[in-house]
Amino acid sequence: MGTLGNKPVTTFQALEKQSITGNAGTTYALDHSVTNANDLEVFVNNVRQEPTTAYTISGQNIVMSEAIASTDSFYVIYQSQAFSKAVPADTSVTTAMLQDDAVTSAKIAATNGLTIDNNGATVLTVDRGTSAGTTIDVQKDGTSLASIGSSGSAGFIVLNTSSTAGVGLFGSTNNGGCLLPTDGAVNALDNAKDLGRGDIRWRDIYLSSGVYVGGTTAANHLDDYETGSFQLSMTGESSGAATGHGIYTKVGNMCHFNWYSGTRTINSAVAPVLTGLPFTHTSPYGSGSSYASVVFSHNTYVNNSSAGYVNIGSTSIYPTANNSSGGTVTATGSKYIMCSGSYYCD
Numbered sequence: 001m002g003t004l005g006n007k008p009v010t011t012f013q014a015l016e017k018q019s020i021t022g023n024a025g026t027t028y029a030l031d032h033s034v035t036n037a038n039d040l041e042v043f044v045n046n047v048r049q050e051p052t053t054a055y056t057i058s059g060q061n062i063v064m065s066e067a068i069a070s071t072d073s074f075y076v077i078y079q080s081q082a083f084s085k086a087v088p089a090d091t092s093v094t095t096a097m098l099q100d101d102a103v104t105s106a107k108i109a110a111t112n113g114l115t116i117d118n119n120g121a122t123v124l125t126v127d128r129g130t131s132a133g134t135t136i137d138v139q140k141d142g143t144s145l146a147s148i149g150s151s152g153s154a155g156f157i158v159l160n161t162s163s164t165a166g167v168g169l170f171g172s173t174n175n176g177g178c179l180l181p182t183d184g185a186v187n188a189l190d191n192a193k194d195l196g197r198g199d200i201r202w203r204d205i206y207l208s209s210g211v212y213v214g215g216t217t218a219a220n221h222l223d224d225y226e227t228g229s230f231q232l233s234m235t236g237e238s239s240g241a242a243t244g245h246g247i248y249t250k251v252g253n254m255c256h257f258n259w260y261s262g263t264r265t266i267n268s269a270v271a272p273v274l275t276g277l278p279f280t281h282t283s284p285y286g287s288g289s290s291y292a293s294v295v296f297s298h299n300t301y302v303n304n305s306s307a308g309y310v311n312i313g314s315t316s317i318y319p320t321a322n323n324s325s326g327g328t329v330t331a332t333g334s335k336y337i338m339c340s341g342s343y344y345c346d
Contacts, residue, residue, distance in 0.1 A: 016031070020076065136148040162184050227249050232277070235272055258338075259274075261301065264335055275314075298337070306322055
């Protein structure tokens with residue numbers, strides 16, 4: 001159907017400039033045919049040249065009266081006509097010329113990749129608006145593989161959107177902030193996702209507090225693991241120096257130890273006490289708990305004693321007499337003792 005008035009503009013009218021690189025010659029091809037020399041404005045080193053004198057037209061060529069060097073600035077402007085162009089001139093389109101939401105994702109797709117670079121400030125801001133959900137959808141061949149978005153007042157990263165094996169991370173605001181595992185649909189899951197696998201493991205995990213193993217109560221909380229060495233001093237020894245060979249392993253609030261005195265010179269017969277365990281013996285069940293037992297695998301330090309105990313609130317071992325509640329006394333001379341045990345500690 002016909003229309004009234006002027007036909008809408010579908011092209012842009014623009015005068016065109018052609019830059020030409022000199023080659024020490026005088027004849028150069030033009031991009032457009034012109035009628036005569038007056039149809040061109042010609043500039044050499046930004047000085048306008050006189051038509052028919054400095055240059056003439058031959059077919060679709062311009063013939064200069066003098067040779068043009070490659071270092072010369074040489075360009076022409078087609079002034080006798082405006083060429084119809086479907087593409088606007090470079091730098092001629094401004095933001096105000098674009099309608100809001102006119103540029104769709106299809107128009108900014110980067111076939112060969114997209115680089116966004118900004119030094120010293122936020123490089124990219126992606127704003128979904130008022131609703132929660134996926135903000136960035138990572139795809140391969142049109143299939144979603146991963147995503148970044150928001151849920152409630154927190155964000156999420158889904159590293160695998162598979163409906164059966166999806167996994168992601170959700171930044172919960174509970175408990176002062178925590179990181180939760182999710183499935184591919186951003187549903188937080190309990191006891192469903194692994195960290196690493198049997199053939200591909202993480203190396204080290206650095207924790208300042210502890211881990212809950214097999215449950216979520218205080219009884220499942222493992223807050224410490226360490227190994228080390230220690231030495232014990234022995235009563236009856238003239239010097240009382242701590243020596244020998246002792247090692248321990250502390251798992252949570254339980255310390256396991258082994259110690260060998262080496263040959264020691266015991267000069268006096270006194271109540272035997274070995275002092276210097278790595279941790280103070282405590283009781284997780286109150287003051288009425290029993291003392292920790294210690295076994296002597298070999299003992300010439302105390303006659304008639306193959307065991308002892310660690311007193312609560314101390315780091316000392318007290319040997320006891322075999323099958324008797326009576327006291328024990330150190331033997332004198334070159335003596336040694338081997339012992340091991342386990343006890344509660346903080």
